[in-house]
Amino acid sequence: MHGWGRYPRLDCHATQPKTAAECAHTVASVGSLIARGLGRSYGDSSLAEEVLQTRYLDQMLEFDAGQGLLTCAAGVSLQEILQTFVPRGWFLPVTPGTRFVTVGGAIASDVHGKNHHAAGSFSRHVSAMEILLGNGECVIATPTQRRDLFESTCGGMGLTGVILKASLRLQRVRSSLIRVTTVKAPDLQTALYEFERNESATYSVAWIDCLARGRSLGRSILMLGEHANEGPLVVSAAQPRSVHLEFTGALVNAFTVRMFNALYFHKNFRATRSRMVPLEPYFYPLDALADWNRLYGRRGFLQYQFVIPKEAGPAGLRGLIERIAASGQGSFLAVLKLLGRGNGYPLSFPFEGYTLALDFKAEPAVFDLLRELDSQVLDLGGRLYLAKDGRMSQATFQAGYPKWMEFEAVRAKYHAHGKFSSAQSRRLGLQ
Amino acid sequence: MKKILVLGATSAIAEAACRLWAKRGDALFVVARNEERLRAIAADLKVRGAADVHVAVMDLDDIGLHDSAVREAARVLGGLDLAFIAHGTLGDQTACTRDFSLALRELNTNAIGVMSWLTHLGNLFESQGGGTIAVISSVAGDRGRQSNYVYGAAKGAVTIFMQGMRQRLYKAGVNVVTIKPGFVDTPMTASFKKGVLWTSPGVVAAAIDRAISRGSCEVYVPSFWWLIMTVIKAIPERLFRRASL
Numbered sequence: 001m002h003g004w005g006r007y008p009r010l011d012c013h014a015t016q017p018k019t020a021a022e023c024a025h026t027v028a029s030v031g032s033l034i035a036r037g038l039g040r041s042y043g044d045s046s047l048a049e050e051v052l053q054t055r056y057l058d059q060m061l062e063f064d065a066g067q068g069l070l071t072c073a074a075g076v077s078l079q080e081i082l083q084t085f086v087p088r089g090w091f092l093p094v095t096p097g098t099r100f101v102t103v104g105g106a107i108a109s110d111v112h113g114k115n116h117h118a119a120g121s122f123s124r125h126v127s128a129m130e131i132l133l134g135n136g137e138c139v140i141a142t143p144t145q146r147r148d149l150f151e152s153t154c155g156g157m158g159l160t161g162v163i164l165k166a167s168l169r170l171q172r173v174r175s176s177l178i179r180v181t182t183v184k185a186p187d188l189q190t191a192l193y194e195f196e197r198n199e200s201a202t203y204s205v206a207w208i209d210c211l212a213r214g215r216s217l218g219r220s221i222l223m224l225g226e227h228a229n230e231g232p233l234v235v236s237a238a239q240p241r242s243v244h245l246e247f248t249g250a251l252v253n254a255f256t257v258r259m260f261n262a263l264y265f266h267k268n269f270r271a272t273r274s275r276m277v278p279l280e281p282y283f284y285p286l287d288a289l290a291d292w293n294r295l296y297g298r299r300g301f302l303q304y305q306f307v308i309p310k311e312a313g314p315a316g317l318r319g320l321i322e323r324i325a326a327s328g329q330g331s332f333l334a335v336l337k338l339l340g341r342g343n344g345y346p347l348s349f350p351f352e353g354y355t356l357a358l359d360f361k362a363e364p365a366v367f368d369l370l371r372e373l374d375s376q377v378l379d380l381g382g383r384l385y386l387a388k389d390g391r392m393s394q395a396t397f398q399a400g401y402p403k404w405m406e407f408e409a410v411r412a413k414y415h416a417h418g419k420f421s422s423a424q425s426r427r428l429g430l431q
Numbered sequence: 432m433k434k435i436l437v438l439g440a441t442s443a444i445a446e447a448a449c450r451l452w453a454k455r456g457d458a459l460f461v462v463a464r465n466e467e468r469l470r471a472i473a474a475d476l477k478v479r480g481a482a483d484v485h486v487a488v489m490d491l492d493d494i495g496l497h498d499s500a501v502r503e504a505a506r507v508l509g510g511l512d513l514a515f516i517a518h519g520t521l522g523d524q525t526a527c528t529r530d531f532s533l534a535l536r537e538l539n540t541n542a543i544g545v546m547s548w549l550t551h552l553g554n555l556f557e558s559q560g561g562g563t564i565a566v567i568s569s570v571a572g573d574r575g576r577q578s579n580y581v582y583g584a585a586k587g588a589v590t591i592f593m594q595g596m597r598q599r600l601y602k603a604g605v606n607v608v609t610i611k612p613g614f615v616d617t618p619m620t621a622s623f624k625k626g627v628l629w630t631s632p633g634v635v636a637a638a639i640d641r642a643i644s645r646g647s648c649e650v651y652v653p654s655f656w657w658l659i660m661t662v663i664k665a666i667p668e669r670l671f672r673r674a675s676l
Contacts, residue, residue, distance in 0.1 A: 019467045059475035
């Protein structure tokens with residue numbers, strides 16, 4: 001079994017319980033396990049010798065149309081929610097870059113989206129959850145009731161227990177169309193300025209060319225989005241077709257990436273333009289290409305996402321991008337975003353600052369580069385996103401997440417120690 | 432709005448089919464043995480848009496309850512447009528070879544019980560003068576193989592039973608649809624190694640829905656299984672007995 005990055009791989013035994021009772025039975029009968037949804041975390045957060053897959057816990061249980069409050073089992077995917085509720089005029093309050101994640105996974109990674117600066121991360125819109133603890137007990141946690149458990153479970157990578165159900169507040173939309181404004185920024189300084197200038201945009205994100213150097217360093221294309229006021233309420237039903245292809249890795253190399261990036265940047269001729277697009281290409285551009293993770297070949301790839309404080313922004317980012325550009329490694333897709341205030345939960349990734357995400361082919365040289373980047377990120381007061389990680393050291397983790405001891409204390413209190421662990425949690429020195 | 436009775440509604444294929452019908456706004460009467468799972472599924476169907484969802488928890492093998500259950504469903508929904516039989520078990524063939532009581536249990540669930548349901552449903556639909564009865568059989572019922580001939584015999588028996596019923600009920604305007612899925616990735620097949628011939632419950636459900644609306648008689652799902660089974664059925668027994676399928 002492997003995560004979305006196809007690196008690392010681990011021999012896992014999986015159970016697929018069909019009810020909460022079966023989950024409790026599984027938890028009681030194995031030594032230690034980790035829950036896994038659709039396997040979209042990139043590294044080893046959903047890998048362990050024993051894996052509890054939530055694929056059959058995928059029922060929506062209640063919808064309060066007055067408040068837009070959806071209660072569902074943890075294995076329900078964001079795709080299912082969109083399919084059911086977009087036609088009725090509801091949309092996810094926060095969505096990551098793929099709709100093929102489960103609600104449980106979205107909470108466990110406390111995912112963020114293009115509206116983080118205004119709407120916060122996924123867990124801000126979760127009003128309650130039911131968690132199966134290591135002692136077999138099922139408890140409710142909300143932002144006020146068992147607050148410590150709630151806060152540690154949001155972003156807690158499944159290490160506090162098995163999320164069984166959650167209640168999520170959806171947002172009203174009048175149309176499924178998005179008015180997208182693209183802004184071309186020829187260098188990093190302009191890109192960061194444009195983020196500030198467009199702070200009032202509902203959604204904002206930038207594609208950034210991490211290979212451009214010199215005057216073009218950090219050249220970006222910002223994509224701002226607003227929900228349209230009128231138009232259809234539709235979402236595509238089709239699952240993207242699986243391309244059962246395994247590239248040897250030849251498709252992604254320094255040359256193709258450089259070509260792609262140059263073409264992508266120059267295809268937008270005008271500095272600013274606005275148009276209406278369906279929600280899928282704006283929010284989920286990569287979902288159209290099922291199995292895009294195979295493009296990096298058999299050995300897989302690493303996604304590297306960090307956040308650094310806003311004050312460290314321009315100079316810090318420049319230093320990091322220079323290092324990446326000089327290495328000649330790096331990916332088709334690098335994404336830059338200005339995040340809003342964090343929620344302060346022990347393991348929740350986002351805080352106010354710049355986040356950059358990019359892919360690297362899993363090659364020996366890359367690991368050295370990433371270790372260098374780790375120390376640069378830490379020096380700037382930043383940290384790495386656990387949902388993308390398959391390699392960071394225990395020291396890097398502890399420095400980036402200073403509340404890790406608080407997290408461990410909550411785990412101890414709720415019987416998680418020795419019961420819930422993943423390849424990642426063991427690497428990071430969690431019990 | 433269609434009025435639909437689903438037997439074995441907690442099976443993965445039945446659940447996927449129910450989701451299609453719920454989205455369309457149909458009214459459902461769902462029956463299964465696992466109450467916790469059935470209630471979760473019923474709640475889900477309601478959220479997805481079903482006009483109404485009624486729940487009955489029962490052991491589908493209990494032949495004595497079949498008649499009253501069918502009447503109850505028809506009464507609650509106000510008649511039936513569709514009855515879908517989806518329950519079944521895939522027993523351990525090797526264990527069945529050693530212990531006939533296990534084989535008998537498999538045959539009861541997959542063949543005898545289904546025939547009982549079919550008999551009651553057939554009579555009800557005949558008196559209504561219309562509707563559709565759809566049942567999940569299997570490609571395994573097309574030819575006996577050493578690896579699963581108890582299951583295959585049960586499914587084959589159901590297929591033949593339904594062929595007779597199809598002729599009989601044709602005059603009454605009732606259609607009888609036999610679904611023959613190939614390999615489907617469900618809890619029933621959790622322990623199998625999956626390959627290219629495997630498909631998802633969602634794909635099978637969409638094909639079942641299509642077969643019902645077209646008024647098909649026997650369908651292979653996905654359709655390429657028709658070709659595979661035509662070839663397998665054409666192999667003479669003399670050769671087939673040496674095969675290790």
